[in-house]
Amino acid sequence: MPKSKPTLQKIIESLKQYQGITRKRHSWIFKDLVGEFFGEDAGFMEFGEHEIVLTSDGIWERVVEADLKWAGFVSILVNVHDIYAMGAEPVMAVNVISARNSEDLKKILSGVKRGVGFFGIKMVKGHLHPESSRNSIDVAMVGVGKKGKLLRSNSAKNGDDIVVSVDTDGSFHEKLPYNFDSTSKPENEFVRQFKSMIHLAEKKMVNSAKDVSNAGILGTLAMLLEVSNAGGVVDIDKIPMPDGADIEQWLKCYPACGFVCTAEDGESVAEIFRNYGLDADVVGKVNSSSILKLRYGGEERIFYDFKKESILGTEKKQQNGS
Numbered sequence: 001m002p003k004s005k006p007t008l009q010k011i012i013e014s015l016k017q018y019q020g021i022t023r024k025r026h027s028w029i030f031k032d033l034v035g036e037f038f039g040e041d042a043g044f045m046e047f048g049e050h051e052i053v054l055t056s057d058g059i060w061e062r063v064v065e066a067d068l069k070w071a072g073f074v075s076i077l078v079n080v081h082d083i084y085a086m087g088a089e090p091v092m093a094v095n096v097i098s099a100r101n102s103e104d105l106k107k108i109l110s111g112v113k114r115g116v117g118f119f120g121i122k123m124v125k126g127h128l129h130p131e132s133s134r135n136s137i138d139v140a141m142v143g144v145g146k147k148g149k150l151l152r153s154n155s156a157k158n159g160d161d162i163v164v165s166v167d168t169d170g171s172f173h174e175k176l177p178y179n180f181d182s183t184s185k186p187e188n189e190f191v192r193q194f195k196s197m198i199h200l201a202e203k204k205m206v207n208s209a210k211d212v213s214n215a216g217i218l219g220t221l222a223m224l225l226e227v228s229n230a231g232g233v234v235d236i237d238k239i240p241m242p243d244g245a246d247i248e249q250w251l252k253c254y255p256a257c258g259f260v261c262t263a264e265d266g267e268s269v270a271e272i273f274r275n276y277g278l279d280a281d282v283v284g285k286v287n288s289s290s291i292l293k294l295r296y297g298g299e300e301r302i303f304y305d306f307k308k309e310s311i312l313g314t315e316k317k318q319q320n321g322s
Contacts, residue, residue, distance in 0.1 A: 153210045
């Protein structure tokens, strides 16, 4: 018997209780520390005719506990996502690994090696905490972009089209229902999808961009709109989705390759993504309301009202007076 479609209210309630989104409310802690880069996927600085891009990520404990090899691979993947989301090319990385024992370490390292091999990343330094009380993997990565061509998260403009691009050719991880693995295809095909962001950045076709994180497609969009001091309306039915996927599961999912962008000509941007092998569509519009609304099943409801709440927890900063 086919599963009944959830109501829009149920989708919103489910998303706003999902840990992939709720954990983002602690981001405000870094607002003063990172300054102009708050809410961005990476920081950057000019260096001659280039921009040097720097990012870092630690892998969620639930991922590490479920699959050490996947956690090692994802430690590279999430950083690559951040660099490409800025329109830059990732080039080298360093890591910090904690391992309970040598067998767990081997599994983590096998995933890391797969990741650097996939993307041609040079791992230049590693630090190990052996015989640790828990397993963990953290990676920092450097990328290079063309001067003046990098993409920001905080620059969505009123009237922009909202474009979602994602690799839907894969399957949900058997132990991690909110990880979507599309990495079984030839490496060159998979990596080529990421290079779509460099094309868009260098052609200045996109006003703002962000890679889809553990907050999922809509959570990621909410973060982009919040730091852009903007709002928007999204039609959930237009979001690219694998055939037969459960919509609530998909909207909470971290895809192996996925980006959210805003652009004046969204259809042209979506076409570029499709040419690079991604499923992409214009799913909505940016406006100046500071409210993100969702449409689904003939209904329209508020997902986030940034005048009253914050996905990044900045209202806590205001309450603390810091």
